[in-house]
Amino acid sequence: MEGQNNVNFMRLLSDDSSHSSLSSDSCEYYQMEIFDQLPSIQASRPQQNIRRLSEAPRAYQGGPELGEQISHDHLSRGPKEKASTQPLRNLVMCIQGKRDARDRRKMEISSIGFWESWRRSQSINRKRVWAQMGGAFSGLLLWRHTLHAIEGRFGVAVKAYFVFLRYLVYLNLLHCALMFGFILGPTTFYGRSNSSEPLRFGGNDSFLDFFLGSGYLDRSPVFFGFYTRGSLNLPCLNTPLLYLAGILTILLLSLIMVVRRTIVGYKHTWMLGKRYSMNVSFKIFCGWDFTIQDPASAALKRSFIRNDLKLFLEEQNFSLRESQRTLGQRVRLYLLRFVLNLLVLSLLVAAFCLIYFATNTSQYESGHYWLVSLVLQYLPPITITFVNLLLPHVFRKISSFEDYSFTMQVNATLVRSIFLKLASLGIYLFFVFTTIEHQQCRENKFGREMYKLCIFNFLATFSSAFLLSYPRKLLQEKYPSSLPARLSGKQRFLIPFNVLDLVYSQTVCWVGVYYCPLLPLIGTVTLIATFYINKFVVLRCCVAEQRMFRASSSSVLFHFMLLLGLLMAAVTLGYNFYQQEVTPDINMSSCGPFGNGETVFNVTGVCVASLPSPAQTALRYLSSEAFALPLILTEVIILTSYVSRRRANQKAIERLKDMLVMSSSDKRFLVKQHATLLRRQRNTPRVRPAAIQEDPPCANTN
Numbered sequence: 001m002e003g004q005n006n007v008n009f010m011r012l013l014s015d016d017s018s019h020s021s022l023s024s025d026s027c028e029y030y031q032m033e034i035f036d037q038l039p040s041i042q043a044s045r046p047q048q049n050i051r052r053l054s055e056a057p058r059a060y061q062g063g064p065e066l067g068e069q070i071s072h073d074h075l076s077r078g079p080k081e082k083a084s085t086q087p088l089r090n091l092v093m094c095i096q097g098k099r100d101a102r103d104r105r106k107m108e109i110s111s112i113g114f115w116e117s118w119r120r121s122q123s124i125n126r127k128r129v130w131a132q133m134g135g136a137f138s139g140l141l142l143w144r145h146t147l148h149a150i151e152g153r154f155g156v157a158v159k160a161y162f163v164f165l166r167y168l169v170y171l172n173l174l175h176c177a178l179m180f181g182f183i184l185g186p187t188t189f190y191g192r193s194n195s196s197e198p199l200r201f202g203g204n205d206s207f208l209d210f211f212l213g214s215g216y217l218d219r220s221p222v223f224f225g226f227y228t229r230g231s232l233n234l235p236c237l238n239t240p241l242l243y244l245a246g247i248l249t250i251l252l253l254s255l256i257m258v259v260r261r262t263i264v265g266y267k268h269t270w271m272l273g274k275r276y277s278m279n280v281s282f283k284i285f286c287g288w289d290f291t292i293q294d295p296a297s298a299a300l301k302r303s304f305i306r307n308d309l310k311l312f313l314e315e316q317n318f319s320l321r322e323s324q325r326t327l328g329q330r331v332r333l334y335l336l337r338f339v340l341n342l343l344v345l346s347l348l349v350a351a352f353c354l355i356y357f358a359t360n361t362s363q364y365e366s367g368h369y370w371l372v373s374l375v376l377q378y379l380p381p382i383t384i385t386f387v388n389l390l391l392p393h394v395f396r397k398i399s400s401f402e403d404y405s406f407t408m409q410v411n412a413t414l415v416r417s418i419f420l421k422l423a424s425l426g427i428y429l430f431f432v433f434t435t436i437e438h439q440q441c442r443e444n445k446f447g448r449e450m451y452k453l454c455i456f457n458f459l460a461t462f463s464s465a466f467l468l469s470y471p472r473k474l475l476q477e478k479y480p481s482s483l484p485a486r487l488s489g490k491q492r493f494l495i496p497f498n499v500l501d502l503v504y505s506q507t508v509c510w511v512g513v514y515y516c517p518l519l520p521l522i523g524t525v526t527l528i529a530t531f532y533i534n535k536f537v538v539l540r541c542c543v544a545e546q547r548m549f550r551a552s553s554s555s556v557l558f559h560f561m562l563l564l565g566l567l568m569a570a571v572t573l574g575y576n577f578y579q580q581e582v583t584p585d586i587n588m589s590s591c592g593p594f595g596n597g598e599t600v601f602n603v604t605g606v607c608v609a610s611l612p613s614p615a616q617t618a619l620r621y622l623s624s625e626a627f628a629l630p631l632i633l634t635e636v637i638i639l640t641s642y643v644s645r646r647r648a649n650q651k652a653i654e655r656l657k658d659m660l661v662m663s664s665s666d667k668r669f670l671v672k673q674h675a676t677l678l679r680r681q682r683n684t685p686r687v688r689p690a691a692i693q694e695d696p697p698c699a700n701t702n
Contacts, residue, residue, distance in 0.1 A: 152303040175520035182246025190232040213448035224443040225591035235610035240593040262559040358383035381456040392417040441591035450512025473541040507565030
């Protein structure tokens with residue numbers, strides 16, 4: 001026993017570390033001294049003093065050990081319980097650590113009860129099943145490998161456009177399912193009214209009807225007038241109510257999905273946007289995946305890292321130039337931006353006037369040759385497309401003179417262009433609403449206008465790809481030294497303009513879904529075709545952008561613009577219902593589910609009147625002004641709770657960021673102190689071994 005007590009353990013690292021002139025008391029004092037000198041301790045010392053004064057009375061009541069134990073249990077209980085139920089595959093540790101964790105779990109199972117061990121095993125199995133299902137569903141994502149290839153060659157921003165396009169495809173597929181369940185399915189199963197015109201291809205129908213939406217297509221399920229009352233004619237279950245419920249469900253689900261995606265994107269952008277500083281050393285030395293064996297995958301991974309570094313260096317360069325501006329330079333820059341914004345407003349006003357005159361001219365298309373009549377009917381879509389193609393390029397040139405960062409230039413171009421597209425579409429919708437003849441099936445005519453906008457937008461995308469982009473690429477490949485090839489330059493994929501086309505087409509789909517129920521199906525087909533067309537353009541005709549920008553903030557802007565388009569669709573539908581209520585004799589529909597003198601309010605009123613009296617009383621209370629005050633108070637309470645939670649989370653995030661900064665400062669301080677000690681030990685003269693034996697080393701705790 002005595003021999004065991006006299007055993008000393010010493011770790012020999014080098015000649016310098018094998019000899020020490022510090023005693024155990026001096027080691028303890030030096031450790032306390034270094035601990036007090038840490039930057040994190042120095043920074044938190046005023047808060048610790050204040051907290052210590054406020055917690056002094058409680059310390060006398062419960063004792064210091066109780067407070068330390070409670071705080072330690074509070075901090076360590078959550079992570080330990082969460083880690084104990086995690087599958088071993090998800091734990092971030094080495095193989096030996098996972099084996100030790102497995103052994104500890106076995107020992108814990110033997111020490112706890114049967115039900116607790118069963119609960120933990122079931123929790124682990126559920127998480128494993130959910131992880132496997134998530135991996136299986138991720139393998140079913142459309143165009144996953146194509147998106148990886150695009151990201152490797154052109155960066156995250158171009159990939160964000162295609163991810164946004166894929167999201168719109170999923171959204172329109174959901175719309176198609178809802179449309180079939182609420183509208184097309186019941187109409188097919190229960191039939192239409194006996195007075196409805198049979199659907200057949202007549203002698204007056206032609207191939208041009210598929211471009212104009214007239215003739216055979218006007219009588220088909222594509223438009224509003226096809227859906228009339230059939231054998232399903234109950235007071236609260238009939239074709240008009242199902243039609244209205246389907247449209248409102250589509251708009252409500254679209255609102256929920258777009259708002260949720262916008263908020264989640266904004267949360268990640270706020271946390272990792274301007275406050276996020278990429279660790280370049282980590283990206284260079286730890287960013288490589290050493291499990292890659294395929295040369296193509298290795299090239300893609302190398303492109304990912306290169307694009308991230310280019311983005312970081314671009315942002316750092318702009319921040320440096322922005323910080324070096326003088327007061328005179330800033331004043332001149334703000335004056336220049338004011339003048340350029342006035343120029344943008346004048347261009348927008350001119351574009352709106354041009355759209356107004358084109359829409360007015362298209363109303364007098366009768367009496368011409370068929371080709372001239374076709375061009376006149378498509379004159380508003382042609383004008384809107386021409387304006388939307390030309391002015392965004394002008395806005396892009398204007399934003400390059402405003403001395404913004406590249407990300408800010410893209411966002412400014414997006415904001416101006418989306419205002420152009422949505423405002424031009426709004427002016428066109430208002431003019432169409434005010435000029436449609438009331439004696440005809442006005443819903444079908446309005447649906448034909450939306451149908452023509454959707455078709456012509458896709459034709460413009462197709463023509464731009466195969467009549468402009470691809471011939472331009474062939475010219476540069478065949479005759480690179482020719483004058484047209486040198487003037488055109490290298491072609492790049494312009495993200496703002498392509499995103500605007502997607503937002504515009506989806507807005508048209510939402511606006512026209514009430515008047516053209518199969519427009520989501522048409523939109524799905526055109527979006528899938530647009531994906532392959534733009535994939536061909538990107539991979540075959542374009543080169544990578546020299547200046548990169550972060551795609552997170554732009555992705556939030558994409559969905560925010562989509563939210564504006566959905567708001568325009570809701571306003572358009574509400575305006576139509578308002579006209580039916582204010583002037584029912586003039587704006588009453590003569591076809592479709594609300595024909596024969598029926599309106600949306602009449603059909604819903606009949607349904608409410610057929611309900612029991614308690615249900616009628618409840619519905620009248622929900623629609624009255626007396627329910628508005630409790631509803632507003634509930635909304636205020638919910639918003640207050642969310643605002644309080646956001647502020648608390650913001651403080652916690654800032655505190656964690658400060659902790660990360662201080663931990664890195666502590667590491668640098670300790671490294672500096674260690675280097676100072678090593679230099680001091682090298683400079684001191686060697687002492688006799690006998691003197692060292694008299695003074696025990698720091699590692700000896702006896």
